[in-house]
Amino acid sequence: MNDSNQDKIGGSVKKLIDECMAQNHSNPNTPVMEVFGASAFKVASTQYQSHGRGIILGLQMPTQQDFLYITEANTSTALWMTNLQFKREVSSVVQKYNPNKEAVVVMVVPPTTQLFVAQNSGAMEMVAIAEVEMTPINMPPKVSFTKEQKGDNFYFVFTHSELGKLGRIVLKSHSATGQTEIKCEIADAGFSPNAQKRAEIFYPLAQELIARMEMGLQS
Structure with a gap:
């Protein structure tokens, strides 16, 4: 199996994990985390065969609840x-884990x-824990x-409560190379006073966010 990434940033595997958990939970005495661990391994193993190394990313946030398979090249972006x-x-663990026996979650x-x-037995070993930075920059x-x-693209859309839409950061995944392109797009590039105000607010935000993302991509 080739570990190269030929896939987009991530695809939902929630349905697959739910199905595996339903199948694996035949014994009510088995701890839920063990059932989940075995299910995550099974799904990750299948995804590895198609997409190479990666992680199962579980998102349990107010606006999104899902499980995604994120390929190795895109873990920092995700x-x-x-x-x-x-x-x-995460990068270190993804590089070292044994896909035949383990999954990274x-x-x-x-x-x-x-x-x-x-x-593969279902045992879950915690490697690290960190605080979530729900907003990656100071707004x-x-x-x-x-x-x-x-599709394959992610957008961070910035809006001002009085000036309206400021602009957006675009993350575009190139499947042929496994690389992610990051660029910013201002909402209004005209010469009106409001356009200038929007640019003055948006560009510093965009530069900081892009810098943080690029650090992650290079980590």
């Missing part, structure tokens, strides 16, 4: 809500993110952002 040290921990359950290695007053996904 873990945008974690600090650099945690990204490095990251659970994002605010206020923490937890890194596990799941054994100025009246500015908020949302994260969206369309």
